[in-house]
Amino acid sequence: MHAREAAGRGDAGRARGGPGRAGRRARGPDEVSVRVGGSGVLAVNKAAGATSFDVVALVRRRLHVRRVGHAGTLDPAATGVLPVLIGEATKLTPYLMDQDKEYVATVRFGLTTDTHDTEGRVLSEVTVSRLERRDLEEASRPFVGRIKQIPPMYSAVHHEGRRLYELAREGIEVDREPREVVVHSIAVDEVAPPRATLRVVCGKGTYVRVLAADLGAALGYGGAVECLVRCRVGPFHLADAIPWADVVSAEPAVLWSRVTPPESALAGWQGVTLDERAAVAFGHGQAVEVRAPARGEGGSSVRVHDVTGTLIGVGVITEDGRRVKPVRILHADRPGTRILPA
Numbered sequence: 001m002h003a004r005e006a007a008g009r010g011d012a013g014r015a016r017g018g019p020g021r022a023g024r025r026a027r028g029p030d031e032v033s034v035r036v037g038g039s040g041v042l043a044v045n046k047a048a049g050a051t052s053f054d055v056v057a058l059v060r061r062r063l064h065v066r067r068v069g070h071a072g073t074l075d076p077a078a079t080g081v082l083p084v085l086i087g088e089a090t091k092l093t094p095y096l097m098d099q100d101k102e103y104v105a106t107v108r109f110g111l112t113t114d115t116h117d118t119e120g121r122v123l124s125e126v127t128v129s130r131l132e133r134r135d136l137e138e139a140s141r142p143f144v145g146r147i148k149q150i151p152p153m154y155s156a157v158h159h160e161g162r163r164l165y166e167l168a169r170e171g172i173e174v175d176r177e178p179r180e181v182v183v184h185s186i187a188v189d190e191v192a193p194p195r196a197t198l199r200v201v202c203g204k205g206t207y208v209r210v211l212a213a214d215l216g217a218a219l220g221y222g223g224a225v226e227c228l229v230r231c232r233v234g235p236f237h238l239a240d241a242i243p244w245a246d247v248v249s250a251e252p253a254v255l256w257s258r259v260t261p262p263e264s265a266l267a268g269w270q271g272v273t274l275d276e277r278a279a280v281a282f283g284h285g286q287a288v289e290v291r292a293p294a295r296g297e298g299g300s301s302v303r304v305h306d307v308t309g310t311l312i313g314v315g316v317i318t319e320d321g322r323r324v325k326p327v328r329i330l331h332a333d334r335p336g337t338r339i340l341p342a
Contacts, residue, residue: 038065039087039330040259041096043236046074046082047244058247059084063255071096071233071265073156075209077119080230081241088330089262095301095314096265099234100184103200105225107212110194112222114168115154116209126221128194136196139218140186148178149210181206186215195226235267262330263303263311271303272315272324279306287318287325297321 042063044055052073060068069090071083080103085093110128113120151157153168157176167174182203190197200208209225216223231238242250242258263271278288282304298319304326306312315324 038256038259039089039262040085041089041236041262041265042084042086042255042259043233043241044082044084044247045238045241045243046079048077048079050244051076052082055082055247056084059086059255062247063252069093072101072204074230075117075228077117078228078230080228081233081236081238082230083233083236083265085262085265086259089265091328091330092262092265092314096234098204100201100203100232101206101230101234102232103202103208104189104229104231105198105200105208105212106195106227107198107216107223108195108226109216109219109223110221111224112213112216113224115224116152116207116213117225117228120154120224124222128221131191131193131196133188133191135219136188136191136198136215140188140198140215142218143211143214144183144186146180146182149181149205149207149214150178151176152207152210155207179205183211186211235264261311263305266303266311266314269301269303271305273305273307273309274312274324275307279312282315282324282326283312283329283331285326285329287323289322290317290324301327 042059044059046052046055052070056068056070060066063086065086067087067090069085071085071093074080074082083096085096108118109131110126111118112123112125114123115121151164153173153176154165155163157164159167159174159176164174164176183206184201184203185199187199188196189199198212200206200211202208208228212223212225229238242255246254272290274282274288274290281288298317298321300317302315302317302324303311304313304315304324310332311330313326313330314328315326317324
């Protein structure tokens with residue numbers, strides 16, 4: 001059927017009082033057709049100077065999506081992995097934030113600042129001409145395991161409805177309660193006085209800047225982070241993160257091609273698959289039976305998939321080990337296309 005004939009039939013339908021069949025609008029010379037919607041995780045290699053909010057705002061704008069969030073604030077001066085969750089995958093944010101992180105920090109010893117990094121106001125400075133690896137390793141041991149940390153004033157922690165960094169910028173300092181954090185390991189990669197490069201693997205809420213300051217204090221001359229790179233957040237590694245320049249300038253289709261499925265945020269979790277009937281019941285908030293051998297220990301969290309392999313939620317195995325109870329339910333968030341200005 002020719003285009004003119006098709007248009008004529010549509011007009012005829014409208015003339016008879018029917019709605020006709022509106023065809024898809026043709027794309028203009030200054031417009032592009034882009035994928036919109038869908039869910040997943042985009043691991044971004046954040047550039048120095050950009051805030052975590054800047055990253056979220058840019059991804060939202062470049063991918064033409066509304067529901068976007070990140071899995072753990074990264075300091076503006078720091079670089080490295082910032083997982084950005086899109087669409088229904090944003091429901092998995094707390095689970096990804098709870099996973100371990102790995103950092104490489106270059107620490108300048110002999111320097112203390114009000115921000116615990118070299119961006120801040122200098123409080124003290126001494127010459128450190130001798131810095132031994134064994135001294136660093138010995139001094140770092142008390143900071144491995146479950147430790148108490150006082151959040152820095154220049155942080156996103158809330159105090160009476162305001163961020164600490166907002167108060168700090170106004171010259172206000174408040175008392176902060178120590179928080180328990182977990183540091184799995186501190187490895188000394190390189191020593192070049194007065195600097196040393198440390199590799200830190202830690203849990204949620206750990207401030208590497210505070211570790212550097214506390215380690216410097218333990219050595220007797222203070223320390224501040226000069227360079228901080230986040231190499232990993234859970235299963236997302238720096239080598240797999242999309243460069244910041246691509247987030248800024250690449251075509252939306254290229255960015256979407258780097259978005260991994262929602263379940264990538266839960267890599268390493270046990271997964272269970274439900275048949276069609278059980279999947280519907282699970283989606284309605286009901287605990288459903290889990291067939292062997294997919295049963296887990298009571299209280300353990302699992303990924304829940306339907307028979308197509310699509311992630312439909314997060315569940316908890318009941319104490320008897322026979323059923324899975326919904327905790328988070330993910331709904332279908334299918335991608336589509338939209339014509340937008342180029």
